Amino acid sequence: MAVQENISRRHVEALLRDNEDGILGRWVQISNEPLRGRAVENDTRKELQEIYHAFLRSMEDPDGASELRGLLSDLSRSRARQGFTPSETAMAVFGLKEAVYEFVETDGGEEALRGFIWLSRTIDGLGLYTFESFTAAREKIITDQTEQLLELSTPVVKLWEGIVAVPLVGTLDSARTQVVMEKLLQTLVDTGSEYAVIDITGVPAVDTQVAQHLLKTVMAARLMGANCVISGIRPQIAHTIVTLGIEFGDIVTKATLADALSYALRQSGVQVAGMRPGRAAVRAEEA
Amino acid sequence: MDRVPILKIGDVLIVSIQGDLDDQSVLTLQEDLADRVVATGAIGVIIDITAVEIVDSFVGRMLSTIAGMSRMLDAETIVVGMRPAVAITLVELGLSLGGLRTALDLEKGVALLSRHGTQGTSDLSAVGL
Amino acid sequence: MSHPPAPRTVEELTITSNDEVVTVRQKVRATAIELGFSLVDQTKVVTAASELARNTLVHAGGGQANITIVQNGARRGIRLVFSDNGPGIPDRQLALTDGWSSGGGLGLGLSGSRRLMDEFVLESEPGRGTVVTVTKWTR
Structure with a gap:
């Protein structure tokens, strides 16, 4: 055969x-x-x-x-x-x-x-x-x-000397939130920024895991010696966070990115004067 | 066994941890620091961990203990230069290091200490001392 | 047609002193780098290894650590096995609770390393010893 x-x-x-x-x-x-x-x-x-x-x-x-x-x-x-x-x-x-x-x-x-x-x-x-x-x-x-998309979708921008922000847009999943977290913290080190604003105006919903990741980012930033402000929390998201019983504790939250920036400026000793629409004179306080 | 050197600049003690310490060296550092705070009457301790690749619960506890001890000896402790990966891992590990003050780098740590120094003075003058 | 390769043990280390805990950390880091773990994941794996190696030393007076490379489809992972012939753990549920400690530590060794890794298996028999197996996969 x-x-x-x-x-x-x-x-x-x-x-x-x-x-x-x-x-x-x-x-x-x-x-x-x-x-x-x-x-x-x-x-x-x-x-x-x-x-x-x-x-x-x-x-x-x-x-x-x-x-x-x-x-x-x-x-x-x-x-x-x-x-x-x-x-x-x-x-x-x-x-x-x-x-x-x-x-x-x-x-x-x-x-x-x-x-x-x-x-x-x-x-x-x-x-x-x-x-x-x-x-x-x-x-x-x-x-x-997927990796390229993650890179693209998480820009960390500098708002002011010592203040950086991540405007998050779209659905947050666990993997993406983790990438944001790492990139933001690294930017704090690279730029020597003591304030970070996480703006979630463009985020339609968060689940428990994502909320936890945001919390962990804030805690990690604190361990490094920086402060995080979360801005742009929509009413639905605030509702979800409260309903899920997630403790946001003493984390600073602001309604808008502008409020968050003004808070961070005030905290870092910058005075904003003449807040007329479209014009603002800013003077840095010499330490 | 390697001993971590403790430097003194003005009223501040500075420790820069390099490389991977074994548990015994960590305990030795803790004792050395307490002795030096008492001996020098330092008002601040800065621990620079820029070069430290991992902080586990043992090292974390050492940092908290040093902060607690120094506070009792009237010195403020600031941990500076924690890497992002280390911070993320500590949070995941469940270590909050409550009561520990931190700064991004040595320069900001020194600035934080001096800000506190002057604040303390102004507080005292307010009550007429 | 293609079969998953068998797990490959890269290191077999003994843990009998503080120095050897440091060695375990260094070998685990080297393997994690070789596997292409991100910096954050490297740090998590090495931290978990440090906690578990110290547990072995403190609670059982010493033991062994094995580092193995494992594969699941396209993903590769690192598997660490810590074994000892110590007193064992009478209540596994309690041992995995945050803050519970029998060694005077913070009680985060087991529960913390479980959070740092993807897989965690604790086998223990009172009087016989303990085996902790943890695995982390590359992303």
């Missing part, structure tokens, strides 16, 4: 070797068909040719399999990044079966057919591997984007 399989296998190998141009051409055609011009044929040909050669090498030498897998991973990664669907990517590999089958049919021999069954099984395995790499690549892209 094993001997039989070996003979069939070698037969297909020979077939793949002898008809390389024909099979490869058909393979490129098949895998590019559903893409409707989204891939350049020459690029696909180059990619598939490399895979084809690696495939032939892996049949002679079992160690060649890792090279083949590497190439398939590259293919999956680049397709995932270009926005191809998983099936389109897997079809690129499965297309080889159809391309070979046309030549097996022409051959018509029993050995060729039996060999094709073996080949088919091998390609199935490779297709699944491609699928797995594709999913892994997609996951990587998603985590990278």
